[in-house]
Amino acid sequence: MDGYHFYFAPIWATLPDIYAATGVAALVAVTSMALALVIGTAAALAAEYGGRRVKVLVAVYVEAMRNSPSLVKMYFIFLGLPSLGLFPSPFWSGVIALALHNGGYVTEIVRGGLAAVNRTEVQAAASLGFGWLDTQRSIVLPQALRYALPSLTNVGVEIIKDTSFTSALAVKELFYLMTALVSSTLRSFEILIVFAGIYFVMTTLFAVAMKLVELRTPWK
Amino acid sequence: MPSIGSLISLLPLLVKGFGVTLLLAGLSIGFGTIFGLLLGSLYAWGSRLVRALLFVLVTIVRGMPVVVQVFAVFFVLPAYGIKFSAVTSAAISLTLFASFTIMEIVRGGIEAVPREQFQAALSLGFSNVGAMTTVVLPQAMRSMMPSLVNQAMVKATSVVSLFGVTEFLYVAKEQIERTLMGFEIMAIVWVAYTLVCYPLTVLGRWFEARLKARGQTALASAGL
Numbered sequence: 001m002d003g004y005h006f007y008f009a010p011i012w013a014t015l016p017d018i019y020a021a022t023g024v025a026a027l028v029a030v031t032s033m034a035l036a037l038v039i040g041t042a043a044a045l046a047a048e049y050g051g052r053r054v055k056v057l058v059a060v061y062v063e064a065m066r067n068s069p070s071l072v073k074m075y076f077i078f079l080g081l082p083s084l085g086l087f088p089s090p091f092w093s094g095v096i097a098l099a100l101h102n103g104g105y106v107t108e109i110v111r112g113g114l115a116a117v118n119r120t121e122v123q124a125a126a127s128l129g130f131g132w133l134d135t136q137r138s139i140v141l142p143q144a145l146r147y148a149l150p151s152l153t154n155v156g157v158e159i160i161k162d163t164s165f166t167s168a169l170a171v172k173e174l175f176y177l178m179t180a181l182v183s184s185t186l187r188s189f190e191i192l193i194v195f196a197g198i199y200f201v202m203t204t205l206f207a208v209a210m211k212l213v214e215l216r217t218p219w220k
Numbered sequence: 221m222p223s224i225g226s227l228i229s230l231l232p233l234l235v236k237g238f239g240v241t242l243l244l245a246g247l248s249i250g251f252g253t254i255f256g257l258l259l260g261s262l263y264a265w266g267s268r269l270v271r272a273l274l275f276v277l278v279t280i281v282r283g284m285p286v287v288v289q290v291f292a293v294f295f296v297l298p299a300y301g302i303k304f305s306a307v308t309s310a311a312i313s314l315t316l317f318a319s320f321t322i323m324e325i326v327r328g329g330i331e332a333v334p335r336e337q338f339q340a341a342l343s344l345g346f347s348n349v350g351a352m353t354t355v356v357l358p359q360a361m362r363s364m365m366p367s368l369v370n371q372a373m374v375k376a377t378s379v380v381s382l383f384g385v386t387e388f389l390y391v392a393k394e395q396i397e398r399t400l401m402g403f404e405i406m407a408i409v410w411v412a413y414t415l416v417c418y419p420l421t422v423l424g425r426w427f428e429a430r431l432k433a434r435g436q437t438a439l440a441s442a443g444l
Contacts, residue, residue: 067371067417068410069378071389076406079396083403161285168382175287188295192288200283 010185025173028163035099040106065104073097094166109151113144153210157203237391244377247311252318260326281320286379294383310380329364366428371417
């Protein structure tokens, strides 16, 4: 037997599809990350400053997200909500499920960041006449998010990888294209190399970019 | 609203699917722990070449989404004549995923034990293996526990539903397509996963609190 002959030609022939799928995956990732950050930060602030009932509510949300796969939330939104007369598109079902699921992790991480900010800074801000919103926006959150940045980067990397789950809802992203190409080209090993490479480049670029932000942010 | 009766009639199917999910989780956690301990020890104690090799391997594997790892077992191996049943393929791919996740946790745990402990054990007459198994590993284990009792593996099993393995989520989706009771069935699925995973989360937190009481901090969780 002679060695395996790599044959990438049928995959390169679909290059426009690969570009499009990469774009969709990136769009799903970026939208989910932004929403997860907003949800997580809001929930963390609510737990920090809210009353007892709000704290319990946030805790229930976090546990409901952490203790089941994100695919379950995806199907719940895509297949479950139509029973209530709501018909979200595959793209938004996937994005909202990823945002809610990872928002649970972001909540915990941002809470850790908030706890690391010195209370005296809040008191100093109050004595300078800062309102609550201004204190949060210009004093507490920048520091809290900076503390949380390395962990937030990890969540971001997970979100990029988890965009592959949206193929379950027939969102035409990278993994969806992978399975489609297997049946049309039968070059599964080459497909694995190319697409694993794309995911690797995306997660690495993101992680490096966040590392640069980390190194360049002046406060510590 | 569909009747409660038709929902109850679906329960045996769902329970069977949930059984497959628990079986896959058990197999991948069991074998993953064995391989993870072996690989993690190699990663921490091996020669420079072994460490470099494992670093490259873990970087590649953990840079891929889980579905792509499963894809490799389901689609790439059969192209070379290595064929397994769907459930076996699922178990193999999830074990691979678990092994690499646990390997990182084990390596972190071992490296958290000061090297002097190992050297002190050697100077007291312990053999290499003896020093590792009776001095270093028990201490490493303690800092590994919060990350080891992780619900991540139970949740990860759900990805094999994309490959037609008849586990919980696949069965649920099938029944939704048949009965259109999406809301009710997915609510059941959500609650069932939570019932299994939440106790594990609580246990992990207990280990973490115990560690903190000793003045140590837990390792950063390797897999979310």
